[in-house]
Amino acid sequence: MDHVTKEPTTVCHVLAVPFPSRGHINPMMNLCKSLLSKNMDILVTFVVSEEWFGFIGSEPKPDNIRFGTIPNDFTSELDRSGNYSPDFFEEVLRKMEAPVEQLIDRLEPPVTTIVYDAYLTFAVRVGNRRKIPLASFWTMPALVYSVFHHFDLLVQNRHFPINLLEQGEDRVDCIPGISSIRKVDLPTCLYGKGLDVLHRGLEAVSGVAKVQYLLLVSVYELESQIIEALKERISTPVYHIGPPIPYFKLEDNSAVNPSDKSYFQWLDSQPESSVLYVSQGSLHSATSAQLDEIAAGLRISGVRYFWVARKETPRFEDECGEKGLIVPWCDQLRVLCHPSIGGFWSHCGWNSTSEAIFAGVPMLTFPIYWDQTPNSKQIVEDWKIGWRVKNKSEAHSLVPREEIAGIIRRFMNLDSEEGKEMRKRAKKLSQVCRQAVQKGGSSDTDLQAFVNDIAQCHK
């Protein structure tokens, strides 16, 4: 079923191909909306499975963004347990190429640019075969791109392979633009079970040599040295266009979904900066035993909290105590920007990290997988807008409830000197981020340049 019905006057027709997962679909959709904010003549066909169309098909979007659906041939979103599980990853790579290619054949007007999630490397083959220009869309920080790009340096300097138990605290200093980083903070696909998908990360980055544009969803000022180092080493033009978040929707308060009103009322009744927002993104989760400790730690901390527990909600909501509210899902960016929110316990997905920075909210970091460990490192060590819940490098150790309660109390103490400094820095970075998307800001300028380039190349 294609939802492309009439042929508008177009300058260019972008095929957007996100990885079928919330943390990738959201930033791709935000990118498409941003493209249209620069040039309303662009037509976008946004590729999703029939299942994902059911999830997001009715969400508000400009008319020039239409959905192109492909069959539900892979594991249902509702049955998945981890978005980079090797099996799902392989399934997606195996099963998406043919239907995407068939879709391209059917679309009118013809596709003039493919913006694909960098991990969907089949898109490079498809675009190159058909001579359609390609933009690789990198949904993680520039740091992670750079680690993959410089993987050979890790090998040459004997930093790989990594024995985490013995070397987790050792530091790597050899990657251009990346400040000293502990091995345990490198992307988790560089050690242990993560190694099963390492080759997919390396392929994603090496594929960029065969495409016309690389889109990084970073804010230049946050990762400037890494981005500069990459630009020196990559011949493909690089555009930094972050943050990958729907900041534009904040202007419209009437856009609050009626079903979200009750928790916003609860937030309205809490004192300023008093609530800890807790979320682990859209897919991953701490272990069940760790969740029990987190739930108990939140309760005994005495701190107000708002927890998105997804499908674990029924398990915890009855015993959350009078200071807590647990919901299965929320309008996250709007929640983070609510004045009552004073901190974010985060798994450090890049979208969540970017939203917290935009909102000026400091983070308690609890990374689980892939880029989340380096994201935590940047939050804590480079930007100094957060603390680690786990300081030790034992990736799988359980953090007990008393320890969790203690760190939450200290973190949410608005009077502590270290907390005040951290909050000041978070507010400052929020301004940097907001300026980047203002007219003439670093992201705004690069986004405009990308739009001009794809429109130009089509003429």
Ligand SMILES: O=c1ccn([C@@H]2O[C@H](COP(=O)(O)OP(=O)(O)O[C@H]3O[C@H](CO)[C@@H](O)[C@H](O)[C@H]3O)[C@@H](O)[C@H]2O)c(=O)[nH]1
């Ligand atoms: O109640 C909620 C919770 C989350 N979100 C949204 O869901 C997305 C979550 O994205 P992210 O924070 O990046 O987490 P994941 O869903 O885990 O994202 C995957 O994809 C990201 C981008 O590649 C990676 O950085 C992560 O590590 C990876 O797990 C964001 O847009 C949030 O705004 C909501 O809207 N409501």
